[in-house]
Amino acid sequence: MTKFSPTFQEIPLKIVGGNNFGRYPKISVEQTWNMIISDGWLVPFAGHKKNLDLVTSSMGRGLFSSIKSNNLFVVIEDQIFRVDDIGRYFNIGLLETISSDVFIDENDNNQIAFCDQKNIYIYDTVSGVFTKAVTPFTPIYIAFHDGYFIAAAADTNQWYLSGINDGFTWSALDVGLLQTKPDNVQAVVRMPGMGNQIFVMGRTVTEGWQDVGAQLFPYQKNTGFGLDYGCISSTSIAFSDNFIIWLGANEKSGPVIMYSSGGPITQISNDGINFKFAQLKNPKASYGSMFKQDGHLIYIISFVDPADNYTLAYDFNTQKFFYLSDEEMNHHIAKKIVFFNNSYYFISFNDGNLYELNSEYTTFDGHEIPRIRITDNIRSKDASPFIANNLTFTIEQGENSESSIQQLSYQVGNIGNIAVAANFPTLATVKQGWLYQITATVFDNDPAKTNTGQSFVTGNQIVWNGTNWTILQDQVSRVDLCISNDGGVKFSSNTSYALNRQAYRRNRIIFWNLGRSNDLVCQFRFGGLGRFVATDGFVSIYQ
Numbered sequence: 001m002t003k004f005s006p007t008f009q010e011i012p013l014k015i016v017g018g019n020n021f022g023r024y025p026k027i028s029v030e031q032t033w034n035m036i037i038s039d040g041w042l043v044p045f046a047g048h049k050k051n052l053d054l055v056t057s058s059m060g061r062g063l064f065s066s067i068k069s070n071n072l073f074v075v076i077e078d079q080i081f082r083v084d085d086i087g088r089y090f091n092i093g094l095l096e097t098i099s100s101d102v103f104i105d106e107n108d109n110n111q112i113a114f115c116d117q118k119n120i121y122i123y124d125t126v127s128g129v130f131t132k133a134v135t136p137f138t139p140i141y142i143a144f145h146d147g148y149f150i151a152a153a154a155d156t157n158q159w160y161l162s163g164i165n166d167g168f169t170w171s172a173l174d175v176g177l178l179q180t181k182p183d184n185v186q187a188v189v190r191m192p193g194m195g196n197q198i199f200v201m202g203r204t205v206t207e208g209w210q211d212v213g214a215q216l217f218p219y220q221k222n223t224g225f226g227l228d229y230g231c232i233s234s235t236s237i238a239f240s241d242n243f244i245i246w247l248g249a250n251e252k253s254g255p256v257i258m259y260s261s262g263g264p265i266t267q268i269s270n271d272g273i274n275f276k277f278a279q280l281k282n283p284k285a286s287y288g289s290m291f292k293q294d295g296h297l298i299y300i301i302s303f304v305d306p307a308d309n310y311t312l313a314y315d316f317n318t319q320k321f322f323y324l325s326d327e328e329m330n331h332h333i334a335k336k337i338v339f340f341n342n343s344y345y346f347i348s349f350n351d352g353n354l355y356e357l358n359s360e361y362t363t364f365d366g367h368e369i370p371r372i373r374i375t376d377n378i379r380s381k382d383a384s385p386f387i388a389n390n391l392t393f394t395i396e397q398g399e400n401s402e403s404s405i406q407q408l409s410y411q412v413g414n415i416g417n418i419a420v421a422a423n424f425p426t427l428a429t430v431k432q433g434w435l436y437q438i439t440a441t442v443f444d445n446d447p448a449k450t451n452t453g454q455s456f457v458t459g460n461q462i463v464w465n466g467t468n469w470t471i472l473q474d475q476v477s478r479v480d481l482c483i484s485n486d487g488g489v490k491f492s493s494n495t496s497y498a499l500n501r502q503a504y505r506r507n508r509i510i511f512w513n514l515g516r517s518n519d520l521v522c523q524f525r526f527g528g529l530g531r532f533v534a535t536d537g538f539v540s541i542y543q
Helices: 271-277
Strands: 008-013 031-033 035-038 041-044 047-055 060-066 071-076 079-083 089-094 103-106 111-115 120-124 130-132 139-145 148-153 158-163 166-177 185-190 197-202 206-211 219-227 238-240 243-250 253-260 286-293 296-303 310-315 320-324 334-340 343-348 352-358 371-374 386-395 413-418 434-438 461-464 469-472 478-484 495-498 508-517 521-527 534-542
Touching: 008 386, 031 035, 035 296, 035 310, 035 320, 047 071, 047 079, 060 103, 060 111, 060 334, 060 343, 071 111, 071 343, 071 352, 089 120, 103 139, 111 139, 111 166, 120 166, 139 185, 148 185, 158 185, 197 219, 238 286, 243 286, 243 296, 253 271, 253 296, 286 334, 296 334, 334 352, 478 508, 495 508
Parallel strands: 031 320, 413 434
Antiparallel strands: 008 534, 031 371, 035 041, 041 534, 047 352, 060 071, 071 079, 079 089, 103 111, 111 120, 120 130, 139 148, 148 158, 158 166, 185 197, 197 206, 206 219, 238 243, 243 253, 286 296, 296 310, 310 320, 334 343, 343 352, 371 521, 386 508, 386 534, 434 461, 461 469, 478 495, 478 521
């Protein structure tokens, strides 16, 4: 009788990767959340931190970085704020609307134009005067190109030119027409890196036009080519470097993400993502921005309708998609991103604050970022079952020294020690962020002090949060593993691996006894307030 001898193998474990899921889980469930690829390693996507409290009760409507005046312009509700390069902000004017998206651009005559999809308003950065312009049409989008403000007219195929560097002059004679198909203009966008070229974008078609300097009307349509896709939502349009990118469609095709560098379009959304787009309930509620994270050009598009509720990021450097989210796994909060004063800033869907976006931040304004990697499916060539003995991969350890103090959204200052109730401060004097060391078991029950009724023990660190005391706890970074033996349909409970604290830099993780499977998927959750840097590994199996 021949004795059976198992065969051991090491199967590659793809820690580094993007969203490569198929239309059905059996094809692939590969996903990455809030991380990107750099030099063949998985690294964090940029975190953010609140920079200014403007109008906390409402979300942002528009954001613009003015090169000529070196100011940010932020629109919250009906208010427009000017933010200077040292963080001071000033209310410069009011709009007649409170909820529609606002498009902003500037000309060479110190004029900032605001289009709230009802009117155009002009702010003179020298005189400080804010005035509503009179237009013979209803504007829904505005941009600047070759001396002109260019505005799309609502519910028509018309787009208008202002006077040269004059946002107050709009003539019914200075009109271009979108003519390739029966369509309405959604936006007119300058083509970055292409000098005198613009794109006139409808719902189902896009035309290229060039400023040829003609006397009666300076722009001429490029008759050599047209783009047979329009724009589902003008808020999905973003441009940087040599690219315009948007969520496109036409009368025969549903939503796809595409870009152009001045010529024919390139579709970048893959089968799995296009299948997901086909399930969108409200694709018009989509918002796009572009920015560079450490040299990586990234397009972010958020679908904010509650029935959709997710964010995708596309990295042009690695040509990979990733998911982004907020700390609650809803869509990312960034609505519009701009570069100003050597950093990136954004307005939010959640409130009227201004945030800074930076890879130096490893939290979402103090909150833990949900970083997740779901690997591609591990199968034997003949689909026969196998035993997964262990898995291992390399990860950075020993770099993070974490405390829950990093989760706080306010400044913390060490005030002193508390041993008896009389050491607590009074309610009249205590400030948010005051931190104390507890040196003996104590109750906060002195009526003349904060008197919260809380009790603390020796070694506690407490900080006043504005209402009562928060006990700070040390936190340890960890990696949680869930496995699926049915191709990613159902996952097990978590098995956690605590990462080493600062200065203990062992860099290898091993999880043992993964069980029997014929279609193994691993889900890793990287938990903690610091950074995570990981690369590929192996799964040891035998059959």
